[in-house]
Amino acid sequence: MSQPVITLQQISYLGPVLVIVLTVLVLLMTDVICRLRPSRQGLSLLTGFGVALGGSIVALVYSIFLWHRLTVLKVGKLAELFPVNGPPRSVSAMETSPVWSSGTLVVDYFAVFVCLLVCGVLILVCFNFKPYLRINKLHRSELFPLLLLSASGMMLLSMSRDLLSTFISIEIVSLPLYVLCGLNERSRANQESSLKYFLLGAFGSGFFIYGASLVYGAVGHMNYAAIAYFAKHSLESSSILMIGLALVGAGLAFKLALVPFHAWVPDVYQGAPTPVTAFMAAGVKLAVFAAALRLVLEAFPLMDLSFWRGSISLLAALSMVVGNLLALHQMSAKRLLAYSAIAHTGYIAVGLASGLSTSATSILIYLVGYALAGLGAFTLISYLAPDGQDDIYLDEMHELSKRAPVSALAFAILMLSMAGFPLTLGFVGKLMVFSDAWRAGLYGLVIFAVLNSVISVYYYLRFILAMYMQPKAPGAAELVLKRMPGTYILTGIITVVLTLLLGVIPHMLIAWAQSCQLAGL
Amino acid sequence: MITTGQYNWVALFLLGGACVLGLAFALAALYRPAARPSMLKRLTYESGARALGDALLRFNIRFYILAIVFLMFDVDVIFIFPWAVSFRLLVFGDNNIVFTPIGPSALTEMFVFLGILIIGWAYAYRKGALEWV
Amino acid sequence: MATPVVIFFSYLLVAGLLVGVSSLILLAIARFRPYRRFLATLAVLGFVAFVWGMCALTQPGYRLLVCYFWLFTAAVVGGGVGCVTMRNVFHAALMLILSLLGVAGYFILVNAEFLAMVQVIIYIGGIMVLFLFGIMVSQNIIGTQLKQNTPQSPWAAICAGVLFMVMFFTGLFMTLKPTLTVTPDVLGNNTGSVGWSLMATYALPFEVASVLLLMAMLGAIILVRKD
Numbered sequence: 001m002s003q004p005v006i007t008l009q010q011i012s013y014l015g016p017v018l019v020i021v022l023t024v025l026v027l028l029m030t031d032v033i034c035r036l037r038p039s040r041q042g043l044s045l046l047t048g049f050g051v052a053l054g055g056s057i058v059a060l061v062y063s064i065f066l067w068h069r070l071t072v073l074k075v076g077k078l079a080e081l082f083p084v085n086g087p088p089r090s091v092s093a094m095e096t097s098p099v100w101s102s103g104t105l106v107v108d109y110f111a112v113f114v115c116l117l118v119c120g121v122l123i124l125v126c127f128n129f130k131p132y133l134r135i136n137k138l139h140r141s142e143l144f145p146l147l148l149l150s151a152s153g154m155m156l157l158s159m160s161r162d163l164l165s166t167f168i169s170i171e172i173v174s175l176p177l178y179v180l181c182g183l184n185e186r187s188r189a190n191q192e193s194s195l196k197y198f199l200l201g202a203f204g205s206g207f208f209i210y211g212a213s214l215v216y217g218a219v220g221h222m223n224y225a226a227i228a229y230f231a232k233h234s235l236e237s238s239s240i241l242m243i244g245l246a247l248v249g250a251g252l253a254f255k256l257a258l259v260p261f262h263a264w265v266p267d268v269y270q271g272a273p274t275p276v277t278a279f280m281a282a283g284v285k286l287a288v289f290a291a292a293l294r295l296v297l298e299a300f301p302l303m304d305l306s307f308w309r310g311s312i313s314l315l316a317a318l319s320m321v322v323g324n325l326l327a328l329h330q331m332s333a334k335r336l337l338a339y340s341a342i343a344h345t346g347y348i349a350v351g352l353a354s355g356l357s358t359s360a361t362s363i364l365i366y367l368v369g370y371a372l373a374g375l376g377a378f379t380l381i382s383y384l385a386p387d388g389q390d391d392i393y394l395d396e397m398h399e400l401s402k403r404a405p406v407s408a409l410a411f412a413i414l415m416l417s418m419a420g421f422p423l424t425l426g427f428v429g430k431l432m433v434f435s436d437a438w439r440a441g442l443y444g445l446v447i448f449a450v451l452n453s454v455i456s457v458y459y460y461l462r463f464i465l466a467m468y469m470q471p472k473a474p475g476a477a478e479l480v481l482k483r484m485p486g487t488y489i490l491t492g493i494i495t496v497v498l499t500l501l502l503g504v505i506p507h508m509l510i511a512w513a514q515s516c517q518l519a520g521l
Numbered sequence: 522m523i524t525t526g527q528y529n530w531v532a533l534f535l536l537g538g539a540c541v542l543g544l545a546f547a548l549a550a551l552y553r554p555a556a557r558p559s560m561l562k563r564l565t566y567e568s569g570a571r572a573l574g575d576a577l578l579r580f581n582i583r584f585y586i587l588a589i590v591f592l593m594f595d596v597d598v599i600f601i602f603p604w605a606v607s608f609r610l611l612v613f614g615d616n617n618i619v620f621t622p623i624g625p626s627a628l629t630e631m632f633v634f635l636g637i638l639i640i641g642w643a644y645a646y647r648k649g650a651l652e653w654v
Numbered sequence: 655m656a657t658p659v660v661i662f663f664s665y666l667l668v669a670g671l672l673v674g675v676s677s678l679i680l681l682a683i684a685r686f687r688p689y690r691r692f693l694a695t696l697a698v699l700g701f702v703a704f705v706w707g708m709c710a711l712t713q714p715g716y717r718l719l720v721c722y723f724w725l726f727t728a729a730v731v732g733g734g735v736g737c738v739t740m741r742n743v744f745h746a747a748l749m750l751i752l753s754l755l756g757v758a759g760y761f762i763l764v765n766a767e768f769l770a771m772v773q774v775i776i777y778i779g780g781i782m783v784l785f786l787f788g789i790m791v792s793q794n795i796i797g798t799q800l801k802q803n804t805p806q807s808p809w810a811a812i813c814a815g816v817l818f819m820v821m822f823f824t825g826l827f828m829t830l831k832p833t834l835t836v837t838p839d840v841l842g843n844n845t846g847s848v849g850w851s852l853m854a855t856y857a858l859p860f861e862v863a864s865v866l867l868l869m870a871m872l873g874a875i876i877l878v879r880k881d
Binding site: 528529532584585586588589590591592593595596597598599600602603604605606607608610611623627630633634635637638640641644645648650 | 718722762768771772775776779780781783784787788790791843845846847848849850852853854857860861863864865867868870871872874875878
């Protein structure tokens, strides 16, 4: 009797990913077919935008449907796909352990929630791209397939519980971004950003895959369940496993931009086209943190605590302090957000270091808050940026509150959310992450993190004060305000309203996120 | 672990090839008249067209794109290879082996894999990446 | 049991090693350039003596294996050293090919013939060709006697040395425990086993790999496209 690798029903649980990949294929085929007619120049901007947006909305609806299935069926997970041993076979003594039912992919609350968030981010970034391309006169509608492919990788990343599928998902996330960073071939900054991101990203991937191979050498498998099982049952600690996991962690830290591995962030964030930066800040951080969370909560729990908690805490502390100190005197808004992204990675890593079962909830809420604030802020930057500059500087922002009161107010709210002011979602996230770490006994780290967020208030307030309080210096450059494109308005409204609404009444989001437990082994 | 002897033959073959080559040159050295190299004889093509410039000249960037596309399909082949070797077992299984065969899905998987790549190929073709202008 | 034969071969081994290494070091120093033919011959002779000693000192059944191993090691290490010391970038790339070939040889020694094939087809056939094209499309680095030394090279050497020592000592004190080996080599050849894993356990990474390849092609086309 033969048994298929995956049943149709199991395939349906991968729906969001499949919808996105199919949309990509449709976009590519449309491009191919459009070129058959000599008069047409391939995929037009509007078609690309429409199809991509449609695909992302379908994927969003599908994710909601999967969430609904989970709650109706009252199960922790919908499916374990591709179990360790392939199709079931005759059971021998070794296979009675629970390891062997663990799959390469798992569709649980956590994964579905991350899929939902990724779809949301994707839709908002698509909104951002349409006017961006038009205003900057870029005829680059091929970027939509790239964007969607990257998002499909993010969804897979949240589901994978195997070093190999994690690696390949990270690659799917990163490769399109290398290309997207160099979107505008006329801009030197774009090219520089693309090259730097590619070189350091490839370096990080190299670390990851080398570590994964060492783990495979030690354990004989790359599944998280198998790693946890091995760590529990092997008598002495295996140095090769530890080195392997440390290298895997370094690879992830490269992608997350934790401090010793952060060098690429400022130039890449500043040089990349603003919507791409928004996508990197919101999407990549979300997905890679989801992967890191799964690794920590599923592969590490049986391991020596001091090994991973100490190193993550160290990275978190370094990221917070270095990110915040370097952000203090930035004049460019994008560069400021880049350094603050490093600091935010540090705050989230505090939650990772606590490693409790509730960490998933608090980290997800933090990430939602950060993604909303980041998306909104980058949207406003790309709206306010002068032609050909793609960035705004502090001295251009003086008196902005008089000339563009709504934009200035929105920008101020988003900045406050990033700083973690009460009544914004940023505050809720910070509170939950820090209280988790407190309960895990990381008192010193929490105090350090709180001190750091006090420092961070300085540079966020500096921008807000510039907009509201400080008069324009005579002869300083002035932003030329254009009419705001409709999709920018939409993105701005969505992000600001959600930041405030969920900040004031966070109960619903917390309730959702609380059901986002990892399915466990 | 000692390798099975099959690769010794490969090594022996390489060694034999080198010996034959060396022997041929050695015999030729005994037989041929003494070498008197001259300017004309040192040309790359002694009685052919004259070679201009260095062999290490700058290549057209087009070669590079072709090489990338080639590399894609090279990797593709690497994936097909093990599939082809184990195909019979994957579909029908073997009574002596404990694995359950996965049946026709072995074929489906490969078709999906190739289908996605064919779309990529069509895209490359349409975009003119394979053209030699 | 130190019979005279064993002692002789031990001396041969050590002498070969010393002569080979010292002549290689002298080769790298510019002052000894006039004697490079002599030194190279000496290095080869030292290597032969070393391998001979090694072979003679191992058990009869393993001699051929040891012989192969040191041959491949010579290719890997020689290629690697050549790759970093060659002044001409093109020649450095060729030395890298030699090194990769040696690694393919290692794979064959541990019965991983599929990996050996991948090494030759992908690395030497694909990636190194890409390397060479990459060198040849950039005007300023071909053919010139480019000095490869950068101010950072001492730091790079220190980093590489530390990494090497870490890996060396880990390998030295590593105890190989029975691991959770899941896919026994049931098919008798590992190409078939790889096929099995790809189709069953790693079906998803396999399918995603095709998306990745599609993505890479797409990215390459988009990046180099001229409007």
